[in-house]
Amino acid sequence: MINLMALKAEISAINPDVRLIAVSKNVDIDKVLALNAQGQLEYGENRVQEMARKQSLINQSLNLKWHMIGRLQNNKINQLISLRPTLWQSCESIEKAKAVDKRLNYKLDTLLQINSANEDTKQGVMVNDAIQIYDEIMQTCPNLNLIGVMSIGANSDDMDEIKRSFELTRNIFDKLPNAQICSMGMSGDYHIAIKHGSNMIRLGTMLYA
Numbered sequence: 670m671i672n673l674m675a676l677k678a679e680i681s682a683i684n685p686d687v688r689l690i691a692v693s694k695n696v697d698i699d700k701v702l703a704l705n706a707q708g709q710l711e712y713g714e715n716r717v718q719e720m721a722r723k724q725s726l727i728n729q730s731l732n733l734k735w736h737m738i739g740r741l742q743n744n745k746i747n748q749l750i751s752l753r754p755t756l757w758q759s760c761e762s763i764e765k766a767k768a769v770d771k772r773l774n775y776k777l778d779t780l781l782q783i784n785s786a787n788e789d790t791k792q793g794v795m796v797n798d799a800i801q802i803y804d805e806i807m808q809t810c811p812n813l814n815l816i817g818v819m820s821i822g823a824n825s826d827d828m829d830e831i832k833r834s835f836e837l838t839r840n841i842f843d844k845l846p847n848a849q850i851c852s853m854g855m856s857g858d859y860h861i862a863i864k865h866g867s868n869m870i871r872l873g874t875m876l877y878a
Contacts (some may be wrong), residue, residue: 671876673707683863690736694719698726700730700877705731711800713871715739724752727776740792741765746772758819758852761792765818771809775825779813780852785837793820799841818842819848822858831858832865832870839866
């Protein structure tokens with residue numbers, strides 16, 4: 670397993686304000702606990718049912734914070750709300766925002782996902798629509814506390830394409846009211862993401878090897 674202190678020192682040398690989210694999908698409980706023993710508190714799950722399973726098995730006194738980072742299916746909205754995640758990172762449309770908002774009875778911190786790579790395989794709003802949709806969610810979804818944006822870097826070997834996808838997201842982030850979190854960067858591109866404005870990265874299997 671990775672030396673978490675060394676990794677965080679490396680990240681901090683680029684930007685000391687970056688938060689590390691450990692993606693725990695496809696990872697067993699023992700590895701989550703081993704990483705937690707090194708001080709990691711925030712974890713990201715792609716599936717609501719897996720978040721629920723891990724929450725039920727891990728001692729609540731550890732005070733782990735759970736982030737929803739995958740596509741939220743309509744039939745899983747109520748379950749996600751019951752789990753009270755720290756952050757819903759993957760709000761990909763105004764329709765999904767409204768569907769979640771109307772069922773909430775508390776304020777849910779939320780990020781708008783942007784498809785800044787403009788790839789069919791990625792979810793999220795288009796770059797040209799992002800500011801308008803962000804504003805619409807703020808105006809029409811009082812139970813969603815919209816505090817920033819999330820994106821996935823371009824799936825490309827072209828470094829310029831990857832950089833451009835991150836720059837587009839950061840440019841949108843800089844124009845948004847009350848935006849605090851710019852979540853972008855995964856195991857293969859987090860260095861680039863941080864250098865181009867990310868303050869939250871989502872790292873997966875590299876943490877547990």
